[in-house]
Amino acid sequence: MNIVGIIVEYNPLHNGHAHHFAEAKRLAGADAVVAVMSGDFLQRGEPALVDKWARAEMALRLGVDVVLELPVAYAVQPAEWFAYGAVALLDATGVTTHLCFGSEAGALTALLPLAERLAAEPQALRAALAEELATGASYPAAYAAAAARTLGGDAAAARSLLEQPNNSLGLHYLIALRRLRSGIAPATVQRRAAGHGDVAPKDASIASATAVRRLIAGGGRAAAAPYLPPYTAEILTREFAAGRGPVTWESLAAPLFHQLLLAAPEQLAALHEVTEGLEHRIKKTLPRLSQPTVTELLGQLKTKRYTHTKLQRMLLHILLQHPRELLTPEALAQGPGYLRVLGFSEAGQQLLKKMKQTARLPIITRAAELDHPQLALDIRAAAAYANAMPQRQTEELLREYRQAPLRIEDDRPRS
Structure with missing residues (x-):
């Protein structure tokens, strides 16, 4: 039985993701699909447009059989640790036979030798x-x-290959497989029609997630409809109407500035990714802002030395109060401590039964089932995200303790 693993953010799930999903199943000859999905906060240091439950539902409607959450300890990290955490989860299931990722190269020929040398x-x-x-x-x-x-001697070719972001992330997946001594077989699908950071569509039906979010921000869900499966548009419509989205960095401005204004420089310096004296730069920048927005703060902090993504991740670690000692390379190298199930299909339910026999980590379906420092960070992250929703609701703030995994039967998701 072939089980293909995919690593996703689905912010939101669009037609390009649907293409990747179909190709991953085809290439692996897969009987089922396990997706490792980032939670409410993403690799580039941004909040997701809608929460992890809505995005897990999108994945299930696409055809994913089991959705596992990538702990925030790994989800908001540079490519190396993002990839390591996600691959470690797939490997720990004990059932995943293949890993399929998107790349600009569209083949493993050049990436595999690099991974072998750099692992x-x-x-x-x-x-x-x-x-x-x-x-x-x-x-x-x-x-x-x-x-x-x-x-x-391989410098020029390697640099040309790895300057393309999906190739670079794919290399880190391959390196993680080698470091974990995993038996999972890798495969890759060529990214087509839209580049990773394209800000506007170049194709009639496929656009990057960045372009889709811009369309939604500028013209509403109707503007993005040609690039979305119908169920994604339906879920976004429902979530926005219920006041659970869209969530952006500006939705988090008030709690972020609360942290920045009250913390002493040495307190900021104790948090993850606040490095090289950035705590002092933050404190000096705050009085110079014309308005307390995250956009202006990032603009004032950005230099050639500190990229936008680095600063976003740093601010997110400050917002979520991530202590440096929990996220050191030594700590992250230990890998995730659990398999958190966000949702499953009817076939996925049978797969989970098998995983209970094969998994090397505890499988949890509710946050209250396990006491683990990484899970504590996930619970705090979900609460911070819910507190930033357009309509704040107590039930959303405490959802982590009550929410069972989503189940999908006959194309109708339910919890």
Whole structure:
């Protein structure tokens, strides 16, 4: 029985994701699909448009059989640890046979040899990466340059390949498989019609998630409809009408500024990704803002040295009060501590029964079932997200303790 794993954010799920899903099943000859999905906050340090439950429902309506949550400890991290956490979850299920990811390359031919050479994480690569990041390069660009320097003769080809963001993330998936000594077989689907960061559609039916969100922000859900499966549009309509979305960084401005204004510099410095004196830069920037918006704060903080994504992740760690010691490389290398189920299909229910025999981590269906520091961070993150919804509701603030996984039967999701 072939089970293909996919790693997703679905912010929101669009036609390009549907293409990837279909190709992943085809390439793996898969009988079922397990998706590892980021929760309410995403890899680039942003809140999701709608919460993890709505996005898990989108995944189930697409055809995913089991949706697992990627703990926020890994979901809001540079590519290396995002990939490691997600791959570790798939490996820990004990049932996943394949991993399929999107890439610009569309083939593993060039990526696999690079992964083999870089998986050992030579000290030279670490040092080169730190130097490149210090210049203000984005993580994909810095990693590409560092890998090129480390690989020597393969430098030009490696840099050209890894400067493309999906190739870079795919490489980290392959490296994670090697570090975990996983037997999961990798496969890749070529990204088509839309680039990762395209801000406007270039195709009649497929657009990047960035372009879709811009269409929604500028013209409402109708403007994005050509690029969305009908169920995504339906779920977004329902969530927005109920006041559970859209959530943006500005929705989080008040609690973020509360943290920034009250914390002493040394308190900020104790939080994850507040590095290189950024706590002092934040404190000096606050009085200079013409208005207390996250957009202006990011604009004032940004320099060549500190990229927009780095700063967004840092602010998110401040908002969520993530202590540095919980998210050190040594701590993250231990891997996730549980398999949190957000939803499943009828076939997925049978797969979960099998996972109970094969999984190397506890399978949990409610937050109250386990006492774990990573899960405590997830619970806090969900509460912070719910507090930022357009209509704040007590039931949403405390949902983590009551919500059972979503189940889908005959195309009708229910909890």
